[in-house]
Amino acid sequence: MTSMAPVQRLKLLRELERKVLWLSAWTIHHANHIRPNRDGLKVGGHQASCASLATVMTALYFAVLKPEDRVAVKPHASPVFHAIQYLFGHQTQGKLECFRGLGGAQSYPSRTKDVDDVDFSTGSVGLGVAMTLFSSIVQDYVRLKKLAPAERRPGRMVALVGDAELDEGNVFEALLEGWKHDVRNLWWVIDYNRQSLDGVVNDRLFGRIGEMFELVGWRVVTLKYGKLLETAFAQPDGEQLRQWIDACPNSLYSALVFKGGAGWREALTRDLNQYPGIRRILEQHDDQALHRLMTNLAGHDMQAVLDAFESIDDDRPTCFIAYTIKGQGLPFAGHKDNHSGLMTLDQMAGFRKGMDIEDGQEWQKFAGLTATSTELEAFIAEAPFNAEGRRRTEAPAVAIPPALPKPNDKKASTQEGFGKILNAIAAEDSELARRIVTTSPDVSVSTNLGAWINRRGLFGHTEAEDVFRELKVVSAQLWRKTPRGQHVELGIAENNLFIQLAALGLSHQLFDTRLLPVGTLYDPFIARGLDALNYACYQDARFMVVATPSGITLAPEGGAHQSIHTPLIGIGQPGLLSYEPAFVDELAVLMRFGLEHMQQPKGSSIYLRLSTRSLPQPERTLSAEQQADIVSGGYWYAEPGSDADVAIVALGAVTPEAIAAHESIVRDFAGAGLLVLTSPDRLHGDWLAAQRQRGRTAGIVDRQPSPIESLLAPLSRDARLVTVLDGHPLALSWLGSVRGHRVVPLGIESFGQSGDIPDLYRTYRLDAAAIVDAVARAIS
Ligand SMILES: Cc1ncc(C[n+]2csc(CCOP(=O)(O)OP(=O)(O)O)c2C)c(N)n1
Ligand SMILES: [Mg+2]
Numbered sequence: 052m053t054s055m056a057p058v059q060r061l062k063l064l065r066e067l068e069r070k071v072l073w074l075s076a077w078t079i080h081h082a083n084h085i086r087p088n089r090d091g092l093k094v095g096g097h098q099a100s101c102a103s104l105a106t107v108m109t110a111l112y113f114a115v116l117k118p119e120d121r122v123a124v125k126p127h128a129s130p131v132f133h134a135i136q137y138l139f140g141h142q143t144q145g146k147l148e149c150f151r152g153l154g155g156a157q158s159y160p161s162r163t164k165d166v167d168d169v170d171f172s173t174g175s176v177g178l179g180v181a182m183t184l185f186s187s188i189v190q191d192y193v194r195l196k197k198l199a200p201a202e203r204r205p206g207r208m209v210a211l212v213g214d215a216e217l218d219e220g221n222v223f224e225a226l227l228e229g230w231k232h233d234v235r236n237l238w239w240v241i242d243y244n245r246q247s248l249d250g251v252v253n254d255r256l257f258g259r260i261g262e263m264f265e266l267v268g269w270r271v272v273t274l275k276y277g278k279l280l281e282t283a284f285a286q287p288d289g290e291q292l293r294q295w296i297d298a299c300p301n302s303l304y305s306a307l308v309f310k311g312g313a314g315w316r317e318a319l320t321r322d323l324n325q326y327p328g329i330r331r332i333l334e335q336h337d338d339q340a341l342h343r344l345m346t347n348l349a350g351h352d353m354q355a356v357l358d359a360f361e362s363i364d365d366d367r368p369t370c371f372i373a374y375t376i377k378g379q380g381l382p383f384a385g386h387k388d389n390h391s392g393l394m395t396l397d398q399m400a401g402f403r404k405g406m407d408i409e410d411g412q413e414w415q416k417f418a419g420l421t422a423t424s425t426e427l428e429a430f431i432a433e434a435p436f437n438a439e440g441r442r443r444t445e446a447p448a449v450a451i452p453p454a455l456p457k458p459n460d461k462k463a464s465t466q467e468g469f470g471k472i473l474n475a476i477a478a479e480d481s482e483l484a485r486r487i488v489t490t491s492p493d494v495s496v497s498t499n500l501g502a503w504i505n506r507r508g509l510f511g512h513t514e515a516e517d518v519f520r521e522l523k524v525v526s527a528q529l530w531r532k533t534p535r536g537q538h539v540e541l542g543i544a545e546n547n548l549f550i551q552l553a554a555l556g557l558s559h560q561l562f563d564t565r566l567l568p569v570g571t572l573y574d575p576f577i578a579r580g581l582d583a584l585n586y587a588c589y590q591d592a593r594f595m596v597v598a599t600p601s602g603i604t605l606a607p608e609g610g611a612h613q614s615i616h617t618p619l620i621g622i623g624q625p626g627l628l629s630y631e632p633a634f635v636d637e638l639a640v641l642m643r644f645g646l647e648h649m650q651q652p653k654g655s656s657i658y659l660r661l662s663t664r665s666l667p668q669p670e671r672t673l674s675a676e677q678q679a680d681i682v683s684g685g686y687w688y689a690e691p692g693s694d695a696d697v698a699i700v701a702l703g704a705v706t707p708e709a710i711a712a713h714e715s716i717v718r719d720f721a722g723a724g725l726l727v728l729t730s731p732d733r734l735h736g737d738w739l740a741a742q743r744q745r746g747r748t749a750g751i752v753d754r755q756p757s758p759i760e761s762l763l764a765p766l767s768r769d770a771r772l773v774t775v776l777d778g779h780p781l782a783l784s785w786l787g788s789v790r791g792h793r794v795v796p797l798g799i800e801s802f803g804q805s806g807d808i809p810d811l812y813r814t815y816r817l818d819a820a821a822i823v824d825a826v827a828r829a830i831s
Contacts, residue, residue, distance in 0.1 A: 288328025692722020
């Protein structure tokens with residue numbers, strides 16, 4: 052920044068604040084009232100929520116932020132963000148005109164769909180907030196290991212937080228985890244407008260919020276009153292005024308903000324008229340001035356906001372509680388119902404006039420401002436935030452060897468196989484081993500990450516000894532924390548796991564270095580972190596999630612730990628490719644594929660659904676073709692005869708039952724096949740894609756079948772399929788539509804219970820007898 056006089060800088064920032072407020076309100080107004088509406092649906096947008104952050108965001112983006120900082124903007128302040136990027140020249144008028152339309156600026160900032168430098172997507176409140184915290188852990192992880200380019204300075208991870216976002220439990224789960232990890236360089240700016248969607252936030256709650264942050268080691272900076280009010284407080288009896296506002300309930304304050312000068316006068320006369328100093332203040336201010344005074348909260352006072360941000364020069368996590376007014380400067384300021392309120396045409400006309408903007412000049416960047424465009428352009432061009440050009444980085448991919456080490460046990464579970472493969476990688480001094488980072492919500496040992504951790508260690512800012520080892524207490528687990536460690540230990544909170552994976556999985560774009568994150572958890576508890584998993588995928592973060600144990604196959608653990616519909620999540624979740632291998636050699640192929648796929652520009656994250664059930668392993672060496680089949684989702688374990696009338700289709704841990712059933716039916720149904728699937732998700736996706744492709748090239752040459760179409764091709768037209776998996780039967784029943792085969796789907800539709808595998812498979816009809824029975828039914 053050049054050495055511009057502070058007065059001049061303040062003046063220009065105030066001008067830009069007006070412009071940002073205008074553009075955000077106008078963008079929403081245009082989408083709702085000017086653009087033709089074809090479906091009669093309200094387009095929406097949040098003018099009041101935007102107004103509340105206009106000052107803070109103007110200060111941050113035009114003066115305070117640096118290129119290395121990364122920001123999560125409160126979802127409904129998206130138009131403010133786009134307005135700022137428009138002024139920077141990173142957003143087009145066309146996209147603003149198309150706000151909330153196809154291809155236009157997004158309703159909520161989106162890393163993948165917006166073009167204007169979004170660092171973190173937001174939308175589901177609370178998640179963007181936590182994302183900044185877990186990103187600060189990643190920033191430290193790559194910095195302490197010197198994985199990032201040496202010249203990279205640590206940036207601040209900034210969240211602009213709606214006050215009601217603090218009702219989301221995930222924020223506090225993250226705070227606790229952050230405290231354990233001694234997080235640094237984290238700024239959360241709370242837009243304390245005391246309003247949420249439905250109304251006014253609870254008065255008593257916020258009294259505690261500051262204490263909560265302090266409890267976990269944060270600095271709390273409260274931006275309460277602006278310079279006008281502070282001056283009034285300093286006058287005779289001013290202290291009475293301060294006490295009155297301090298004690299004013301949120302709902303009364305909001306209502307008076309809406310009512311304006313006359314309302315304030317009436318309330319203050321009623322309550323404080325006995326104080327001569329207050330009477331003088333009331334006399335000295337007309338209604339308009341009195342309203343300005345009484346709404347002069349620090350979150351809308353540019354100087355106060357700058358002072359607060361610029362007073363911080365260390366890396367201690369800091370929470371700024373910025374008192375603001377929802378709808379500040381707009382006709383419905385403070386009204387409790389203003390969350391989705393939109394200015395009417397008349398109100399907008401008045402607002403435009405007040406902004407000195409002529410009809411037709413609405414999109415002009417500097418219309419209605421008093422500074423010259425030359426001055427403003429120069430000031431914007433020098434914003435430190437853009438000093439280094441493009442902020443999103445693109446680190447090269449890590450080469451994955453052609454094969455991963457594969458254990459050769461005669462009997463093993465996929466979970467054990469996973470642990471052994473990772474352990475073998477850990478033993479090597481390779482780039483692959485260096486780039487893998489594991490994390491788990493307190494289930495690392497029980498998901499077989501123990502051996503990896505023993506070799507690679509836990510990650511921590513500072514060296515911490517393993518006390519048990521020091522005291523010579525025998526334990527199979529080494530638990531030493533160092534900056535070199537490669538396992539990020541998390542407490543039991545699956546939300547945190549997925550947000551941590553999201554942050555690790557964006558390291559190549561946020562922090563200029565590639566990581567290969569692998570997270571483990573119990574399969575049923577995916578549901579606990581599902582919104583965060585969806586959030587991670589929505590941002591196109593890249594990671595491998597290994598979920599084990601799964602299904603009722605975990606048997607004695609009982610119904611509370613048995614996942615049922617996770618195969619459907621695997622199919623239904625965009626940005627996540629899911630696999631459920633039965634055998635360890637398949638797993639080795641899939642882990643290799645997954646580590647590569649995670650890094651492809653058009654790749655995705657990977658979900659491996661594994662099991663603790665030890666299965667006899669096939670004695671085979673997989674050919675390149677077999678490996679390709681495993682990756683594309685399935686292969687014939689026992690080839691069907693041509694025109695076969697029946698086939699069994701199996702997925703995952705129940706494959707031995709399918710093998711046994713197959714052995715017993717081939718006596719009666721010569722030519723019956725056994726199809727082993729590794730990924731209904733992949734097969735289903737490729738099947739749909741092939742159909743779309745055909746639709747597009749109808750009548751031309753393209754008749755390329757998808758893998759599942761090829762696999763099912765040898766069967767007779769009327770063949771029956773009996774499908775079986777330890778999960779919801781719907782995951783495989785779609786197979787009937789591929790070539791019109793009738794399906795008898797076996798699987799789990801009700802809650803499980805404890806038992807051993809034979810009892811449970813019998814009870815839930817997954818055993819060989821049930822499969823044979825289903826074949827008989829299918830044929831009859
Ligand atoms: C997980 C989730 N639940 C519900 C919503 C719907 N929603 C959007 S904004 C909002 C209230 C936000 O209030 P606050 O954070 O105080 O923001 P303000 O508009 O006051 O700035 C709600 C409930 C959401 N976006 N995400
Ligand atoms: Mg609010």
